[in-house]
Amino acid sequence: MHIIIIGSGIAGVSFAEKYRSYSTDDEITLITGENAGYYSRPLLSRGFSKDDIEQTIILKTFDKLRANNITVISGLKITAINRTEKTVTSSSQDDGPLHYDKLILATGSAAFIPPPFRPYGELFFCLNSLTDLKALRKFRCEITRQNRPPAWAIIGGGLIGCEVASDLAVSGDHVTLFHALDRLMERQLVAEDSALLLEVLQNSGVKVLLNQDVKGFSKQEKKVCVDTKISTEFDALIVSCGFKPRAELAELAGLKVGRGIKVNQSMQTSDESIYALGDVAEFPNGKLYAFILPIRNQAHWLAGFIAGQEPPNWTPPVFTTKAKVHGFEAAHPYNV
Numbered sequence: 001m002h003i004i005i006i007g008s009g010i011a012g013v014s015f016a017e018k019y020r021s022y023s024t025d026d027e028i029t030l031i032t033g034e035n036a037g038y039y040s041r042p043l044l045s046r047g048f049s050k051d052d053i054e055q056t057i058i059l060k061t062f063d064k065l066r067a068n069n070i071t072v073i074s075g076l077k078i079t080a081i082n083r084t085e086k087t088v089t090s091s092s093q094d095d096g097p098l099h100y101d102k103l104i105l106a107t108g109s110a111a112f113i114p115p116p117f118r119p120y121g122e123l124f125f126c127l128n129s130l131t132d133l134k135a136l137r138k139f140r141c142e143i144t145r146q147n148r149p150p151a152w153a154i155i156g157g158g159l160i161g162c163e164v165a166s167d168l169a170v171s172g173d174h175v176t177l178f179h180a181l182d183r184l185m186e187r188q189l190v191a192e193d194s195a196l197l198l199e200v201l202q203n204s205g206v207k208v209l210l211n212q213d214v215k216g217f218s219k220q221e222k223k224v225c226v227d228t229k230i231s232t233e234f235d236a237l238i239v240s241c242g243f244k245p246r247a248e249l250a251e252l253a254g255l256k257v258g259r260g261i262k263v264n265q266s267m268q269t270s271d272e273s274i275y276a277l278g279d280v281a282e283f284p285n286g287k288l289y290a291f292i293l294p295i296r297n298q299a300h301w302l303a304g305f306i307a308g309q310e311p312p313n314w315t316p317p318v319f320t321t322k323a324k325v326h327g328f329e330a331a332h333p334y335n336v
């Protein structure tokens with residue numbers, strides 16, 4: 001049997017390694033758009049306070065996976081799935097269609113950009129991948145070389161926006177955080193913990209602006225402006241407004257898609273040879289389990305299920321999360 005996995009995040013890599021532990025004979029090919037290896041996405045939001053992050057964030061090189069008899073094709077984007085022929089095709093002219101017996105979609109998620117911001121794509125950064133982090137660090141270096149701290153605007157006071165604001169502030173930068181609602185991380189925290197988080201961020205030097213209706217952005221020579229009721233200038237903007245499952249490939253192939261790729265409780269899509277897991281998978285209860293712990297659990301369960309070692313129906317583990325905001329501990333459990 002040939003299993004093709006698309007994606008080298010925690011979902012794809014954990015699945016590949018676990019499946020290899022069940023089967024030494026089956027062929028496993030992991031295809032990914034990434035080049036740098038398998039890295040820790042959660043560490044991205046600690047990417048400014050740690051100098052050696054670009055090296056230490058790598059959890060495993062692709063060569064290490066290859067040494068475990070997993071074929072890794074890196075730097076390649078899969079652009080189409082032919083469900084009749086059971087093949088996948090890439091953006092590269094050199095690679096012909098690759099045949100699969102089972103296809104695992106672990107394509108993860110991109111940053112969600114609210115529609116009003118989309119025309120201004122050139123004017124802001126996101127922090128969703130190692131490539132994004134490297135671009136942000138390079139930009140930050142250019143400013144600090146002028147012997148002054150960069151001035152950032154972070155748009156979005158959710159989990160990642162608060163983490164990034166915190167890490168930039170403790171690194172000595174000027175940070176203004178714009179949030180649309182009246183309290184931070186309102187989806188995960190009770191009001192009392194939101195208030196504590198606000199205090200912690202303010203104490204670390206972050207200027208937090210709540211109830212902000214950001215209409216768009218504009219450029220003023222070397223500065224960028226956030227357009228609310230008043231216009232304020234910054235060196236750079238980071239939009240952090242949630243995530244968007246990368247379900248386009250599945251949709252193009254005619255699989256059932258909602259917010260993510262729709263799967264049953266055994267992670268099977270509307271095509272019985274194709275499975276999805278991780279940030280991109282939407283379960284029958286409408287939930288996406290976009291956190292490390294449940295994703296690793298999904299990957300291990302799915303490998304066992306395909307290897308005939310698990311009964312049908314994955315059950316989500318009990319899990320929680322924790323904002324990586326310097327100096328912040330919530331008093332109550334997070335809502336996940």
Ligand SMILES: Cc1cc2nc3c(=O)[nH]c(=O)nc-3n(C[C@H](O)[C@H](O)[C@H](O)COP(=O)(O)OP(=O)(O)OC[C@H]3O[C@@H](n4cnc5c(N)ncnc54)[C@H](O)[C@@H]3O)c2cc1C
Pocket residue numbers: 006007008009010011012031032033034041042043044045076077078079106107108109127128129160246249277278279280289290291292293295321322324
């Ligand atoms: C800044 C940040 C901080 C976070 N902090 C935490 C935390 O503290 N705790 C926690 O539990 N979770 C955290 N998360 C969420 C967690 O990182 C994600 O839920 C998890 O990494 C998703 O893993 P995944 O394998 O599903 O997808 P991803 O990690 O997104 O991997 C998807 C992979 O698919 C590849 N790919 C996509 N499309 C194609 C294609 N067409 N062809 C080839 N390759 C393709 C991509 O290149 C990538 O390798 C954080 C996320 C971010 C962005």
